[in-house]
Amino acid sequence: MQAPRPLPDGPLVAFYGDDFTGSSAAMEVPAFAGLETVLFLSTPSAARLRDFAGARAIGIAGVARSQPPAWMDRELPPAFRLLASLGAPVAHYKACSTFDSAPQVGSIGRAAEIGRSIFSGDWIPMVVADPGMGRYQSFGHLFAMADGRGHRLDRHPTMARHPVTPMDEADLGRHLARQTALPVGLVDFVAMKRGEGDAALARAREEGARIVSLDVLDEETLVEAGRLIWERGDKPVFAIGSQGIEAALVAYWRAAGLLPAEAPASRPGPVARIAAVSGSVSPATAGQIAHALDRGFAGIRLDARLVVDAPAFAREIGRAAEAALRALGEGRDPLIYSAAGPDDPGVAALREAVATAGLDPVAASERLGAGLGRALRDIVRPAGLTRAVIAGGDTSGHAAMQLGLDALTALGPLDPGSPLCRAHGADTPLDGLELALKGGQVGRPDFFLAVKQGGRAVS
Missing domain, CATH: 3.40.980.20 (Four-carbon acid sugar kinase, nucleotide binding domain)
Known part of the structure; x- marks a missing residue:
């Protein structure tokens, strides 16, 4: 078995979040795994970056989820170039874990196209599911929990009725095809559990996929998704998806012995008023x-x-x-x-x-x-x-x-x-x-x- 690729010094992940709440979700994954993490609320200056020079994960929170493609064409290229300049092995466009998007607003497909033009990789890993958040992907279809019950995304009590980006399609490949001409492939959970993830990825790429969606149902598939990104991705990797990207990487790094299995979590005390x-x-x-x-x-x-x-x-x-x-x-x-x-x-x-x-x-x-x-x-x-x-x-x-x-x-x-x-x-x-x-x-x-x-x- 091939030895895992070691974690280099410096930043490991750099991400741009398409909204602020989702960005904090991506931030917490490496932070609570013991990796120093900072989330900037606007594009940081060189001096501000130096103030957080020890960060292993660096994020920029944005508002792309509520913006049209023309806004993305103006605002995302400089943000992505900054991510590239940080030298992290993984750069990530962080989208919502319920894939909130449409061709006219919050287009994840347009973000993928812009990222590909800057990072020039052969393929873009996509992980949207994250079991820790109650998000699961099976054969490319996304499911999300609500009130203790799982719902296919197009039947979800919130997302099917979202006031801006209502979801009428649970197949993320089909949903994304409305937003980009980049072909979308899939590595499904069956291939992962059979130990055929590499072969499924190679097949998807041979068939012309430029974005490859990775199923995640449980810890085993989460680890495998992280392995495919870290060991089989381009160098650097440009990925799209939810905080599932960070969750998959951390799960793989832990499974491979590159990170400790547990990190101590602080517990801030109560306050009198909020x-x-x-x-x-x-x-x-x-x-x-x-x-x-x-x-x-x-x-x-x-x-x-x-x-x-x-x-x-x-x-x-x-x-x-x-x-x-x-x-x-x-x-x-x-x-x-x-x-x-x-x-x-x-x-x-x-x-x-x-x-x-x-x-x-x-x-x-x-x-x-x-x-x-x-x-x-x-x-x-x-x-x-x-x-x-x-x-x-x-x-x-x-x-x-x-x-x-x-x-x-x-x-x-x-x-x-x-x-x-x-x-x-x-x-x-x-x-x-x-x-x-x-x-x-x-x-x-x-x-x-x-x-x-x-x-x-x-x-």
């Missing part, structure tokens, strides 16, 4: 909001329809922030939210208001996210809070940008895909803020309370 904002419409977040309100959080509903009128929306953000500060003065944790699930009447009202005003839905999402960020900033600073939450994959990036922060490092685990982080900023009073970024489908019902407590008791 503040949270949410632009998510997922049922999972709705359940978490309800759980938090039942346990004493002060719910502050935002009238999201007002995004169509900038001055009115600014006043609404100010009202919500003032209400949050009053709640803190009463000893309660404020939670500002724009909707409680996809069936919330506010979702349809917002959609109607945006259509009537002729506002681009993407611009409306950006405005909503930025407003939530301003509200959080105007709460955290005067109240002297040390911990906060931003919920919502499409809005989290725009919200986080309002805080003046430029990097995150992982502090401790909460739920898979959403660690508690320490925020960094060279020129902001919020440097050192502890922050959790939560995607719509991420987290158990008590997520907001777990953030306040700094995690859950180890059973």
Whole structure:
């Protein structure tokens, strides 16, 4: 058996995330495997990179998931060239683990084309599944857990009804074919479990595949996916997929004895008060909001329809922030939210208001996210809070940008895909803020309370 390729010095993985919450999911995998990791919230300068010179995994959080291909054509090439300059053996375009994308917005296919033009590899590994996040891929079809049950992606209670990128196709190869002409191949879990992964990969490449999707169902297939990327990929590898890329690499490095099997996990302690904002419409977040309100959080509903009128929306953000500060003065944790699930009447009202005003839905999402960020900033600073939450994959990036922060490092685990982080900023009073970024489908019902407590008791 061939000896595993050793881990070189310096960065091992460099990734660009297509949204902020997903980027924190990719960050936590190497971080909690004991590899120093940093996630930049904007393209870092050379001086800022030097501040984190020991990092073995380096990420840049972006907002490509909510942008059209023309935006990608402008913004992704310089980001990918920066990734290439870091010299990491693996460069990764991090997409959501539910593959949120469409030809006109968040096109993963377009990102793959841009990456291929810069990295010039023969093939692009694609891993979307991650069992640790409740994502599984079988014969190229993606399944995701919700409320303890597995759903094919096109029948998933959230993704089939996503307001921007509803999924009507669980076969990721077919879905991707709507976004790119690059041929997509597959290494399925049967070949992996039979020890035929190399042969299946060679066959897919001989048949002309430029993107090769790798099934992942369990630890065995996760390790095999990592092996194929690390041992059979180009040097450097350009890969696309979820945090499953990092999970597969770490699983293989551990199985091959290149990393210790376990790394100590820190457990930040509780804080007296937190503040949270949410632009998510997922049922999972709705359940978490309800759980938090039942346990004493002060719910502050935002009238999201007002995004169509900038001055009115600014006043609404100010009202919500003032209400949050009053709640803190009463000893309660404020939670500002724009909707409680996809069936919330506010979702349809917002959609109607945006259509009537002729506002681009993407611009409306950006405005909503930025407003939530301003509200959080105007709460955290005067109240002297040390911990906060931003919920919502499409809005989290725009919200986080309002805080003046430029990097995150992982502090401790909460739920898979959403660690508690320490925020960094060279020129902001919020440097050192502890922050959790939560995607719509991420987290158990008590997520907001777990953030306040700094995690859950180890059973």
